[in-house]
């Protein structure tokens with residue numbers, strides 16, 4: 001599903017964030033991306049989303065070489081990927097329902113289908129009773145779950161998350177991770193960047209460990 | 220096969236329906252935004268309205284003056300003033316003689332009393348004239364020449380001046396020429412003014428849209444992150460531009476109608492004094508439509524320019 005082939009990424013500032021990274025993530029697999037702060041985890045996820053482009057090497061998603069994608073092809077690519085990114089959280093000018101519905105509106109779904117799918121996604125993250133609320137009235141954990149509902153509402157084959165449990169207490173973190181496990185069980189490929197080594201070890205999934213932009217072993 | 224085609228067709232029409240529905244939704248939503256912040260919207264609408272009303276009003280005035288000069292155009296009237304001692308009968312005979320000329324299309328005798336009555340009616344100096352003991356106005360024959368070129372008219376004037384009983388011959392040719400250049404000048408003025416003000420409208424809508432884009436940065440980033448196309452991101456701002464332009468044009472329409480009512484009285488009196496009928500009908504539907512269309516067009520164009528400049532700078536980081 002995702003294949004990195006000797007990928008390096010150097011930012012315009014001159015700093016090399018990723019150095020010759022190669023790995024393969026099979027379809028329906030689930031893996032964690034770990035490493036110290038500044039190791040390059042977010043950069044790796046952004047390459048997959050085409051928010052950044054590799055300086056060297058090739059990134060393949062679903063067999064397609066992202067180096068060859070033009071600007072116009074980016075939206076369709078992104079619609080196939082669900083993302084939970086910390087600095088692209090919810091929009092507070094609309095309610096929970098409309099936040100989760102956004103990817104469906106973009107994909108051109110009909111009103112009827114939108115309602116059905118949004119409610120299914122919200123019930124999956126346990127927030128069925130909050131759809132009319134403004135997300136600003138929700139707790140951190142609830143907001144995070146709305147973000148996850150928005151990421152999965154379009155039923156993408158691939159789900160990326162960048163520190164989805166960042167500011168949550170251990171119980172909430174476990175609950176969120178549990179959601180990702182459930183999506184993986186129904187066949188979604190999942191890649192999660194996280195600092196929470198304790199939680200990763202407990203879940204026993206594949207772990208890609210980055211250090212100074214290099215892939216330092218798997219477990 | 221037919222079933223598959225049918226299914227594809229249904230899916231396509233669903234897509235189309237969803238697309239149209241989205242357009243309607245975005246259009247209504249952006250209109251709702253403008254109306255809920257109606258004070259600042261009204262400011263923008265007024266700026267655009269004044270900018271659209273000025274050249275349109277000038278255009279209407281130039282067109283009206285053009286109509287007046289158009290009535291006379293090509294048929295200069297030659298006024299042949301008769302000597303005081305010429306009687307009405309002799310005047311009529313002179314009229315018949317002039318009307319029979321090869322180079323005259325028509326000739327009309329206007330007696331001294333008639334001329335006085337006409338003058339009193341149109342000039343507003345009725346009271347002054349009433350206080351005079353005798354009628355100071357001479358009788359005249361109004362002649363319309365066959366050919367209207369300056370040379371031909373000058374020959375005719377010379378010939379008429381030589382007629383017995385004729386005091387003076389006056390042509391309004393110069394006045395027409397002057398009016399013509401005023402109209403031409405006015406038309407140029409309309410074009411120049413419209414261009415400047417259209418540019419002003421574009422810039423002010425562009426700037427308003429730029430602020431709207433800046434205010435919705437977070438939303439734009441999220442939309443792009445979850446796969447919104449450029450068209451999807453652009454759409455609300457283009458509709459915003461449309462509503463700004465259309466609202467401005469509506470304001471302009473109201474301003475013009477009010478101005479026309481305000482000008483109707485004096486303008487009517489002025490034109491009647493030149494023997495013209497003048498009826499204020501307000502903006503005719505053609506001009507109204509053109510006004511609304513140019514407002515809407517400028518709005519969308521201004522928004523499109525702003526979107527082009529600013530939208531691609533916003534990317535999810």
Ligand SMILES: Nc1ncnc2c1ncn2[C@@H]1O[C@H](COP(=O)(O)OP(=O)(O)OP(=O)(O)O)[C@@H](O)[C@H]1O
Nearest residue numbers: 011012013015017036037038039040041042043044
């Ligand atoms: N837009 C950018 N321009 C320049 N340098 C950048 C940019 N983004 C990241 N970097 C640098 O690249 C390196 C990797 O950053 P990245 O955000 O991928 O790390 P990370 O593993 O996600 O860290 P954290 O755990 O703190 O989120 C860092 O040294 C960072 O300073």
Ligand SMILES: [Mg+2]
Nearest residue numbers: 041042043162
């Ligand atoms: Mg990071």
